[in-house]
Amino acid sequence: MGVDTLREADDGPRSKRAAILGAAVEHFGEVGFEATKWSEIAKHVGIGQTALYHYFESKAHCLLTVMRIGLHNSDEAFRTATADAPSAHEALRRAVRSAYDISDLEVRQNRILQANIALLVSERSSEREEAERLACRELVATIERNWTELLRRGMDSGEFARRDPQLLARTLLGTIVAVWRWYRPGGETSLDEICELVTHCCVRIVTP
Amino acid sequence: MGVDTLREADDGPRSKRAAILGAAVEHFGEVGFEATKWSEIAKHVGIGQTALYHYFESKAHCLLTVMRIGLHNSDEAFRTATADAPSAHEALRRAVRSAYDISDLEVRQNRILQANIALLVSERSSEREEAERLACRELVATIERNWTELLRRGMDSGEFARRDPQLLARTLLGTIVAVWRWYRPGGETSLDEICELVTHCCVRIVTP
DNA sequence: TTAGCAAACTGAATTCAGCTTAGTTGTCGG
DNA sequence: CCGACAACTAAGCTGAATTCAGTTTGCTAA
Numbered sequence: 088m089g090v091d092t093l094r095e096a097d098d099g100p101r102s103k104r105a106a107i108l109g110a111a112v113e114h115f116g117e118v119g120f121e122a123t124k125w126s127e128i129a130k131h132v133g134i135g136q137t138a139l140y141h142y143f144e145s146k147a148h149c150l151l152t153v154m155r156i157g158l159h160n161s162d163e164a165f166r167t168a169t170a171d172a173p174s175a176h177e178a179l180r181r182a183v184r185s186a187y188d189i190s191d192l193e194v195r196q197n198r199i200l201q202a203n204i205a206l207l208v209s210e211r212s213s214e215r216e217e218a219e220r221l222a223c224r225e226l227v228a229t230i231e232r233n234w235t236e237l238l239r240r241g242m243d244s245g246e247f248a249r250r251d252p253q254l255l256a257r258t259l260l261g262t263i264v265a266v267w268r269w270y271r272p273g274g275e276t277s278l279d280e281i282c283e284l285v286t287h288c289c290v291r292i293v294t295p
Numbered sequence: 296m297g298v299d300t301l302r303e304a305d306d307g308p309r310s311k312r313a314a315i316l317g318a319a320v321e322h323f324g325e326v327g328f329e330a331t332k333w334s335e336i337a338k339h340v341g342i343g344q345t346a347l348y349h350y351f352e353s354k355a356h357c358l359l360t361v362m363r364i365g366l367h368n369s370d371e372a373f374r375t376a377t378a379d380a381p382s383a384h385e386a387l388r389r390a391v392r393s394a395y396d397i398s399d400l401e402v403r404q405n406r407i408l409q410a411n412i413a414l415l416v417s418e419r420s421s422e423r424e425e426a427e428r429l430a431c432r433e434l435v436a437t438i439e440r441n442w443t444e445l446l447r448r449g450m451d452s453g454e455f456a457r458r459d460p461q462l463l464a465r466t467l468l469g470t471i472v473a474v475w476r477w478y479r480p481g482g483e484t485s486l487d488e489i490c491e492l493v494t495h496c497c498v499r500i501v502t503p
Numbered sequence: 504t505t506a507g508c509a510a511a512c513t514g515a516a517t518t519c520a521g522c523t524t525a526g527t528t529g530t531c532g533g
Numbered sequence: 534c535c536g537a538c539a540a541c542t543a544a545g546c547t548g549a550a551t552t553c554a555g556t557t558t559g560c561t562a563a
Contacts, residue, residue: 101511101559119413121329125550137551138512146550204476205327205410254484254492261473262466262496268412269465276462284462288470288500309530309540333521345522346541354521 092192093156104142106132108156109192111149116195120150120203144215150203151211151219157196158226161186165233175241176290182237183289186263187282197267231256241293248295259289300400301364312350314340316364317400319357324403328358328411352423358411359419359427365404366434369394373441383449384498390445391497394471395490405475439464449501456503467497 093108110131114123125146126136143149168185172178189197207224211217234256241247266281301316318339322331333354334344351357376393380386397405415432419425442464449455474489 103511118417122417124548134511135513136549137514137553140551141511202410202413205406209326209330250492251488254488257477258470258473258492258496261476262470265466265469265473268469280459280462284458284466288466288496291499291502292496294499311540342540343542344520345524345543348522349540 092160095156102142103132103134103138107139107142107149108153111153112192112195112199115150115153115199120146120199144213147206147211148213148216148219150199151206151216151223153196154200154203154206155219155222155226157193157200158223158230160193160196162226162230162233164189165230169233169237175237175244175246178237179241179289179293180286182234183263183286184282187266187278187285191272194267194270194272197264201264201267231260234260238293245295247293250293255293259292262288300368303364310350311340311342311346315347315350315357316361319361320400320403320407323358323361323407323411328354328407352421355414355419356421356424356427358407359414359424359431361404362408362411362414363427363430363434365401365408366431366438368401368404370434370438370441372397373438377441377445383445383452383454386445387449387497387501388494390442391471391494392490395474395486395493397486399480402475402478402480405472409472409475439468442468446501453503455501458501463501467500470496 093112094105098104107128110128114128114131125139128149129136129139139149143152164185165182168181169178172181207220207227211220231253235252238247238250238252238255238259242249242252263285266285270276270278270281272278301320302313306312315336318336322336322339333347336357337344337347347357351360372393373390376389377386380389415428415435419428439461443460446455446458446460446463446467450457450460471493474493478484478486478489480486
């Protein structure tokens, strides 16, 4: 998965939008949103600082766009992975796998998402920022619903122990995404190891 | 637990340090670190903006101090709770309980901690900030060790299934603290409910 | 070929929150 | 009463984000 994953429908052939988003993922992911200078991203892409405002209303607008794309990918990955699982149990395993079967770029996106999730809480003053924020919230809600439904199906079929499905979904999701706070590609722990353990944890939690 | 919990050893009788920390917890916790104006905190405490610099080297120094105190409390709470547990199993239950048996002030502190944990990764240029950062890192490591040791003891006694104790500790901790990203006092879900579910999850995960 | 036009871009100026400086007030032990 | 030091302030500095007032580039249609 390269930077072209970040190209979206409505940008022309000369557009540097995708390149900006790529640089943003790199910088925001490595040094953090606040610590990266907006002008650094411009330099990295090879344009003047103010050209950024041709594509994004603000630095925060860019961040929210990165977050929205990341959330969208997660949602898609979940759907594809669980689409025709033979059982709720298998769907759960595939869902967890889909969360960790990702590129380094997506790892950074997830790290950015976790680090800045609080940004989604309160209203933004600018219109385009607010639009992205609401899109993000909608996607977060959708992802939570995906998991809630997966759990509910398992409970209805008797595969999973009965529990408040929404609260349980939040807890499992929390367990899965908490990893992005400390995981680094090339570090001591591999994603495979993590995936194996987290899968085990999720299965143990829901099994009656 | 009031603001006086934030009073530390070496501040005089007229000191507004604790008051500043209290206001900081409130503001950083409610609207976020970046979104709160440093001057707002001064106004809230009833001093001029520049008086803040008598107590803290910077806004970030204040944040790091808040984080350090929060981490210290968590560490203490864990130790007190698990001190003379009759079994690893019971220690685990008490440890989880201690994580959720906290005041609203501490809930905010935990939220702040989770939202700004990335701040602990990279070196700070100022000396006092760096000192607080290192203290925070040390406390994070200590807390992780506490949990790792708890798990290891349980594995050694045969109460818990054998697993990489450190990775498992991180995972359990992740599950426990992920809550602070969405929990709000007075919201739909109570801390008691959460505590009950998370305890259940942790127990299920470690049980052989 | 070229006029027109929109996307892409720029340098200079502005804003504003965090921070610095230089100096003032208040309290307390000796 | 006085020196010392904690507590504080007004005025000004700094730098990163943003706005402004344009300029360049490349495509399309006459």
